[in-house]
Amino acid sequence: MAGSNNFGFDIQDLLNFPHALACCKKCLAISRAMKRNRQQHIHCPICRVQYIVHGNSEFEQFRAYFKNKGLYIQNHQIFEHCRQLAAIAHRINQYSPDYPPLAGLLQAFHLARQFVHFTTFGISKDFLLVLKFIAQHIQVRGIVALTPDQSWVLSELESSDLKTPNFCIKTICTSTNNWKKLPHQKLIVIDGLMAFKGSANLTTTAWRKAAHFYDVVEVVTQIDEVITHHNRYFSTVWANLSEHSDIITIGSDPFDDSVA
Structure with missing residues (x-):
C-alpha cells in the first residue's frame, strides 16, 4: 500500500541510541x-x-x-559495526544449512572490537583456543561452570601458552554442596551490541546440534535487551566472583x- 512503512525503521530511534557506555x-x-x-x-x-x-x-x-x-x-564507526553484526543475525535467522549458527558466532567473534563476555556450562578446547586468540586483541571475560570430567579446563587456563592480560575466565566446579548455585545460563555478548542466548553450551558439539534444532540458539540485536541480558545473567554472577x-x-x- 502506498505510503506504508515496510522497513521497520524509525529515524527517531537514532535519538535514543546509547552513546557513552x-x-x-x-x-x-x-x-x-x-x-x-x-x-x-x-x-x-x-x-x-x-x-x-x-x-x-x-x-x-x-x-x-x-x-x-x-x-x-x-564504539568508533558504530553504525557500520552494527550493520555488520545485524547481517550476521539476519543470516542466522534465515535457518540456512549454508550458514549454521556456529558460522555466525565465529564471524561475530572475528568482528568484535571491544569485548566478548560469556557464561556457559562447560566449554570445549576448540572454543577455548578461539577465545584465547581473540584475547590477543580485545577483552575476553567468561564464567564457566565445570563438571568433574572437565577438570582439564583448569590446567588449560593455568597454562602459560597464549597467556594475555585480556583473557580472564572464572570457573565454578560442581559439587553436591554448590549445585543449587551453579550457573547454568548460556549467554555470549559481543561489544554490548549483540547477544547469543539459548540452551547451547560453548562447545562445538552443542553449536553443531543447534544447526539441526537439537539445541537452541537465539540472536538478540535490540540493544536495551542485550544490555539487560548481559547485566542480569553475566554481571550478577561475575560480581559474586569478583576480587x-x-x-x-x-x-x-x-x-x-x-x-x-
Missing part, C-alpha cells in the same frame, strides 16, 4: 550512567559497589579513572586504587 569495574555491568546512592557516592546499579572519590573535581577524577582502566566502551570489595576508592593516595 561504561562497564563497572567490579561486575562489568554495562551502564549509560552511574548515579549517586543515598550516601551521595557514585555507585553501580547492578552490584551496588560504591566509587569513593577523594579530592576535588570528583567527576573528572571518576572519568579519568574509567578511561585509564579501559572501562569505557568506545573487588563493595567499595572502590579513587584518589591521589598511593595506597588507593587511584588514577595513574
Whole structure:
C-alpha cells in the first residue's frame, strides 16, 4: 500500500541510541550512567559497589579513572559495526544449512572490537583456543561452570601458552554442596551490541546440534535487551566472583586504587 512503512525503521530511534557506555569495574555491568546512592557516592546499579572519590573535581577524577582502566566502551564507526553484526543475525535467522549458527558466532567473534563476555556450562578446547586468540586483541571475560570430567579446563587456563592480560575466565566446579548455585545460563555478548542466548553450551558439539534444532540458539540485536541480558545473567554472577570489595576508592593516595 502506498505510503506504508515496510522497513521497520524509525529515524527517531537514532535519538535514543546509547552513546557513552561504561562497564563497572567490579561486575562489568554495562551502564549509560552511574548515579549517586543515598550516601551521595557514585555507585553501580547492578552490584551496588560504591566509587569513593577523594579530592576535588570528583567527576573528572571518576572519568579519568574509567578511561585509564579501559572501562569505557568506545564504539568508533558504530553504525557500520552494527550493520555488520545485524547481517550476521539476519543470516542466522534465515535457518540456512549454508550458514549454521556456529558460522555466525565465529564471524561475530572475528568482528568484535571491544569485548566478548560469556557464561556457559562447560566449554570445549576448540572454543577455548578461539577465545584465547581473540584475547590477543580485545577483552575476553567468561564464567564457566565445570563438571568433574572437565577438570582439564583448569590446567588449560593455568597454562602459560597464549597467556594475555585480556583473557580472564572464572570457573565454578560442581559439587553436591554448590549445585543449587551453579550457573547454568548460556549467554555470549559481543561489544554490548549483540547477544547469543539459548540452551547451547560453548562447545562445538552443542553449536553443531543447534544447526539441526537439537539445541537452541537465539540472536538478540535490540540493544536495551542485550544490555539487560548481559547485566542480569553475566554481571550478577561475575560480581559474586569478583576480587573487588563493595567499595572502590579513587584518589591521589598511593595506597588507593587511584588514577595513574
